Amino acid sequence: MTVEMGLRERKKAATREALSRAAMRLAIEHGVEGVTVDAIAAAADVSARTFHNYFPGKEEAIVAPLTDGAREVLARLAQRPADEPVWDSVRAVLHDVLVPGERFEEMIALMRIVKADPSLVASQLCGLGEMQREAAAVIAARTGTDPERDLYPHLVAGVMGLTMRVVANLWVDGRTGADLPDLIDSALAQFRAGLPAPDAAATADPSG
Template sequence: MRTVEDVTNPPGLRDRKKAATRAALVAAAADLARAKGIDGVTADAIAAKAGVSTRTFHNYFASKEEAVLAHLEGLVHSWVGRLHSRPAGEPVWDSMEAVARQIVSEPDGDFVEMCSTMELVDQSPALLARRVEMEVRASQLLVEAIAERTGTDPRVDLYPSLVRYAAVSAMKSAVELWLAGTSGAASPEELVRAAFGQLRQGLS
């Protein structure tokens, strides 16, 4: 049975509204956590800053920690999408490096939020524990995308998991060194390129 809402708000519009609400909650959670620390943030405060009810907040997130970390999980989805868009015949390692370099080369996009979230995680044991849970959940998406691209089966082949762990670790190491400010590199992309280069050489 179709309702008035179904007629006036087609699925595409509803989806866009949901995405906008979720983005507003994620931004509010990150802003408040940066200003007050995660311990000083509540679901009520996040909802109020985003202009929605606390009930709406809980429709999207189970906890304030989940909301703060949502960008990192979204980054995995972004990586998967970018990986799917790479040329079909491109070696998977080249594709993974290209995607990582794209992400850190966007000063007003994913990279800024990723750095901000990583700094918050470093300051909070609670966020660190939740990040581990999130990474376990999200990493399977990337493993499956790598398996699809390489014609392997992650249920029996080590290769897709190894590529995922190596690529993500390379990017994470590069970002952490960039944030430390001690590398002398001109850009985070330079460090990502160096990290992947060292892995190609077997870290010898």
């Protein structure tokens, strides 16, 4: 029974990934308006009915590679050493998940599409919100806090989600002149310092 359940879960995960990758590729190739549930299902070689077993609509399928990245952060956070300072754990998992990998160009193209479409932004935020609630429980267990009444685990989880979204969006725009790992470190350092107001002279545009 255990082996059977394991095979079933792996098959479900593979189908979900096939659907999400098909949705992403179609959105990149044809734009969001040109994507339909039927087209996604056909590209993944499943029925439209099967599609709806995994996603409520095309928007959720298109943003799934990004929201799944958020879930990967959660899984890796749970695996960090229990005695590691929580902010060090957060930094480590964000570096692991956000640093460009083999699907680098596709993910950049997807992030640009999502940024330009309000319905996709809404779907992405819903996915991140769910991840943050689960991350708060993991952080609470690591820090001895209570996710039902304490702010701390929810604030740290919120910082994680915000850092992922803001850093990725700024980096995709290519205007910061910084590498993605450096942006992650800078964001977390500013949060840990209490978000001090920037020095106007240091941040002023020297050309302006």
